[in-house]
Amino acid sequence: MAAKPRSASKRSQRTKLQPIQEASSEPPLSRERIVAIAVELLDAQGIDGLTMRRLADRLGSGVMSLYWHVDNKEDVFDLALDSVLEHRGSPETGESPDWRGDVVHMLEDWRARMLRHPWSASLLPRRALGPNILSRLEMLSKTLSRAGVADANLNAAIWSLWNYVMGATLTRASFDLSEEDRAAAQQRLTHLSEHYPTIERSRLLLDNDWDGAFRKGLDFLLDGLSPR
Amino acid sequence: MAAKPRSASKRSQRTKLQPIQEASSEPPLSRERIVAIAVELLDAQGIDGLTMRRLADRLGSGVMSLYWHVDNKEDVFDLALDSVLEHRGSPETGESPDWRGDVVHMLEDWRARMLRHPWSASLLPRRALGPNILSRLEMLSKTLSRAGVADANLNAAIWSLWNYVMGATLTRASFDLSEEDRAAAQQRLTHLSEHYPTIERSRLLLDNDWDGAFRKGLDFLLDGLSPR
DNA sequence: CATCGTATGGTACATCGTACTAGTCAAGCG
DNA sequence: CGCTTGACTAGTACGATGTACCATACGATG
Incomplete structure (x- = not known):
């Protein structure tokens, strides 16, 4: 009666030997x-x-x-x-003196991984607390704590960084997908510069230096987070 | 032969009078x-x-x-x-001395509006540069500029705030939808406290004060943004 | 009356996720 | 050896969905 296994692991515990699977075409499903x-x-x-x-x-x-x-x-x-979101916990857990560099590095890696697969950003709105994410949160928590962030601020600090990274990735991914929309928007915006004079002047929608903006914003946030 | 109107406005320009539409049941579509x-x-x-x-x-x-x-x-x-995301541009555009308060107020309103309709967060990953969003960006831009943020930092500052709000809203909305998942996660986490000792200790996933955390993180960011 | 633009809606179709069912094959056991 | 069992594969079929296509109705205009 082949009871369908519960939602958890049914992955082959790979008993003894896989049945040779002659070179015909496909390896077994997994x-x-x-x-x-x-x-x-x-x-x-x-x-x-x-x-x-x-x-x-x-x-x-x-x-x-x-x-x-x-x-x-x-x-x-x-x-x-x-x-x-794969993340192997850094082996040198936490004795680097450059805590800021560590945080920046991890978050930039996170963002880069997601941007390499732009669809991942649109999957974010679902529950996503797999081990990889937890591992990254743990790393953040440890590093910030080590850096001297007050315990009362720790959770807020972690979520701030998380939120920033998620938002930045999401924004970048969605804008990237529709370059022509952006052009159209800027078009419309130029046309309506009476309504939006300031962002028209600063060319907000034409600025293409996403990586630089990400880094800069992260620096702002870390400046605010740093214990005084 | 009834050319289907182009994607733009076909909305009734409401010529003279709508044809009475007797009280039977439904008003006309619009x-x-x-x-x-x-x-x-x-x-x-x-x-x-x-x-x-x-x-x-x-x-x-x-x-x-x-x-x-x-x-x-x-x-x-x-x-x-x-x-x-509706936003009526504040009538008192930009003479309030409390620029920080203005920004916080607008962003909290933004977040609150979206959280009142949690599905909106999962729609974010699509292009979304309607007039309402542009209007909010314009307000941000104007206020920050007035506050003395350097022109070279202006765009990065705007995007930082935008990203933070988007990320925070997204996070909050998705966690809200699955309270039991969060419990399960914390369960798993307690069980695996050897792997994630720091976030276990700080009870990161049990902290329910989302509004406070949002406000706190926003303060961090604004601290970092404030011209020195 | 004829014509046309605006607006409505029924039918039909391709495509989707997946429930149900039946099958194959290897291992274990009498 | 045959029989059972459990892991795995797969065909068929069903209900739901977005929407193309077509026919129609009606007020305004000629």
């Missing part, structure tokens, strides 16, 4: 393979490009076979997101 | 009515609860009639989002 191909598909076709049928096609399997390894499509999204 | 009901539906049923069929039902119209007023479902989402 969560890892599903997630990997899902990410490929998302990278290539965007968020709407991922359908269970396409995923199965690319894996050379039947559609319903996926559901043995995965609960549903939501599950695929969650796994794909988590795989993008 | 963009405004569609958006209003869409927001109701989204509030009640969440993002997946909005379907064109349901929308038409609630409006007492046929499904395809919607498409006269609206390009497609994406369009409905965009309009709904914009309607949530």
Whole structure:
């Protein structure tokens, strides 16, 4: 009666030997393979490009076979997101004297990883507390604590940095997707410069130095966070 | 042959008089009515609860009639989002001496509006440069400029605040939706306190004072932004 | 009366996620 | 050896969805 395993791990505990799987075509299905191909598909076709049928096609399997390894499509999204946020805890946990540099480095890596897969930003609005995220939060917490941030401010400080990174990534990803919209917006804006004179003058929407702006804003925030 | 109007305004220019529309049941369709009901539906049923069929039902119209007023479902989402972000430019544009208070007030209003419609956060990842957002950016820009932020830092400052608000709203909305997940996470975390000792100790995931944390983080950021 | 722009809505279709069901194959056991 | 069992694969089918296409209705204008 093949009881469908509960939502948790049903991954092959890889008993003795995998049955040779002659070189014919496809390796056996596995969560890892599903997630990997899902990410490929998302990278290539965007968020709407991922359908269970396409995923199965690319894996050379039947559609319903996926559901043995995965609960549903939501599950695929969650796994794909988590795989993008991968983070191996730095081995030198916390004796570097340059705490600011450490924080900046970790957060820039975080942002860069997500921007390499722009669809990940639009998946953020779902619960996302996988081990990778927790590990990053832990690193933040430890470093800030070490830097002398007061305990009463610690949580607020962590969330501030998290929020900033999420917002910046989201903004960057969505603007990147629609370069022409931005042009159109600036167009409209120039046309309506009577309504929005200040942002028109500062060319807010034409400024393309996203990385620089991210770094600068992060510096503002860290300036404010630094214990005085 | 009834050329379908281009994507722009086809809204009734309300020629002379609407044809009485006897009290039978429904007022005529209009963009405004569609958006209003869409927001109701989204509030009640969440993002997946909005379907064109349901929308038409609630409006007492046929499904395809919607498409006269609206390009497609994406369009409905965009309009709904914009309607949530409504912003009437403050009449006292910029002579208040308390620039910090002005900024905080506007951003808190922004966040509050979005949290009143939690689905709006998950719509953010799309291009969203409607007039309401532009108006808020303009206000930010003007106020910061008045406060003495250097021109070279102005754009970065604006984006920092924007990013922070977006991230904070997104985080808050997604955590709010899954209270039980948070409990489960903290459970898992307590269990794995060896891996995440610092955030376990600071009870990061149990801290419920979102409003306070938002305000505190905003203060950090504004501290860093303030010209020295 | 004829024509046209505005507006409405029914039918139909392709596509989606996935429930249900049946199948295959290897390992364990009598 | 045959039988069972459990891990895994897959075809079929169903209900839901967005929307293209088409027919229609009606007031205003000629």
